[in-house]
Amino acid sequence: MTAAFPPGGTDLAELPTPALLVDRPRMEANLTAMAAALDAAGVALRPHFKTSKCLAVARRQLAHGAIGFTCATPAEVTLLQDAGVADVLWAHQPVGPAKVAFAVGALARGGLTVALDSVEAAAPLARAAEAAGVAVPFVLEVDTGLHRAGVDPDRAVPTAAALAALPALELRGVLTHEGHLAAHGPDRAGLEAAGDLAGRTLVQVAEALRAAGHACPLVSVGSTPGATSAPFAAGVTEARPGTYVYFDANQVGLGSARIEQCAQTVLTRVVSAQRPGTVIVDAGIKAMSSDSIATAGTLGIVCDAAGGPLDGVEFTGGNEEHGYLTGPGTSGLRVGDLLRIVPNHACGTTNMWSALHFVAGDRAVERSPIEARH
Template identity: 65%
Template sequence: MIPLSALPTPALLVDLDRLERNILAMAGAMRAAGVALRPHVKTSKCWEVARRQLDAGAIGFTCSTAAEVAWLQSHGVADLLWAHIPIGHRKVSFVVDAVAQHGGGLTVSLDSVEAARPLSAAAAAAGVTVPFVLEVNTGHARLGVEPATAVATAGALAALPGLRLRGVLTHEGHVSAAPDRPSLERAGTAAGTLLVSVAADLRAAGHEVEVVSVGSTPGATSTPFVPGVTESRAGTYVYFDANQTRVGSCTLEQCAQTVLARVASVQRAGRPIIDAGSKAMSSDAIALAGSFGLVLDRPGVTFADANEEHGFLLDDGPVPLAVGDLVRLVPNHACTTTNMWSHLYAVRGDLAVERWDISARY
């Protein structure tokens, strides 16, 4: 065990008490709703965190990258969803090999015949069948077919050799743009309702639909509770972050991930400089709201700006920060912050009790 004051800074910390409460709370909520939980592993990229999620009842994981898929398969996790359209020879070959070697435990996402044809050809040539879900746009407009074209696209995809339709998927990321929490909840319910209706249309057209998958932490209190949804892919909940506090998904007291930094300079009054910048926090601008993160336990202190290795605070607090003082910062976006680091310190109270590796980074 190491006192936080003895750690090199900057350092990525995860509060174990908060982490474990977050994991159990989401698992309990999805269990009560009768919905499977398939967390997005990109938030932690950490086996010690993933193992706790599995122990709490997660059926498997959602992945963003081939590296995440390979890493989890190396740990024996059989049920994985790669929420990514495999484009290009390398990704297509990876999917076919992964399905062949692990008994079909990998499902991919598709939204067009053009993207599916190379995968179909490679799977058929290898004598394997790749399970897929049809991604549907329910408002976020990132990937996904429009609901009106879902049946036609599903039919064309299902007719290709080497592919098997399992169901439908959406990412209701647009709900975070709602002006208030009640509006966000309504948007989440609307997204789930639309996806369930697409699933019903597919079944009416003769397709088997076993999976109706939704996924976002802001939508986790609404979208998975629509009757007919079968699984939730929320990910950020495991740590939460400053963005999630801003949209009302959590309180600051639930945020498990922080960056530990020290004050390096106070040459200009009211503007302390810390030794953590954009490379420690990431520069994610999803909901910056005028800051690079939130400062814990320092009323009146704002993380206003950052260079790569330095952070610029605005200090209007009752006790001015001094050189050498420690500050703990809640990042705006936990997932992109994780990807900046090779390891983290698991913390209880003011002690770092373990050091955990972060894997499958870019």
């Protein structure tokens, strides 16, 4: 349950550490900017819920014009359906008896679309849905370069034909996740070009499906690094960015955001300074994302209590409850000093916490639960 602090809020120095913070003004600015950019392009916004897993954040995204949400897990789908969200896209293959049974039940509630990329994944769901008398709206997932899930573009038409032969399935369109853009690192021009290509490739697949007689109203791209390129390919109808709500150190490294746009931080204190060049904080890997493929190169960007980056200090590693800050800048840190860390990966960090504190300036003003965690 969301809980308010006393009038005027609580000084951050009074919070137990570590604590997960979300700067409310920064978050609101991020929501406003993304909504405005996509609205100007005539592209619908369907944020990925996995970044926040917080209904208080989701309500703000809806207030900024989101048409619904993207989910990764059954728990996320359930949380949003229970909250009355009428349009949910489950962008993960519902494979296995438990997920098939869940999908049928969630589809019966209405407003759910699933992602599929093969007959092997779709057939058990189609049979179960037919037996239950439930329709299965689905999007065909297309691989535009990530090489994770998704059918190759040149296999989309025959795959759609094979899926159309199964009972209960109703094709709504095509979907891709252009996660491969992160491989371009700080080469923003290369990243933008790759995002544009992903968008155009997906549009071409949609056009081929229509030419083959399939309805394909939905053309959905999705990533925060690609949010300035892929959605603007002519013919894309919706975008599914997630991390944009908070941004993180990875997005700073990719040029998708500036440090002053990062809304999520982990509040921590220095708890030991026994060795020159290293201090220990009370935020370890259980408080952060230890994403080993993060482009940030560290566990996060170390900032002072006001959120300003500290020169010469890096978050280079951690144990479960201890974080190791290294570098010449650590000489100025003392036991008890309050710091804030911009995580390398906001989504992974969120999943480590059961609640977040909304802050404004140096005051915590509200506490909200994070739910549907693994």
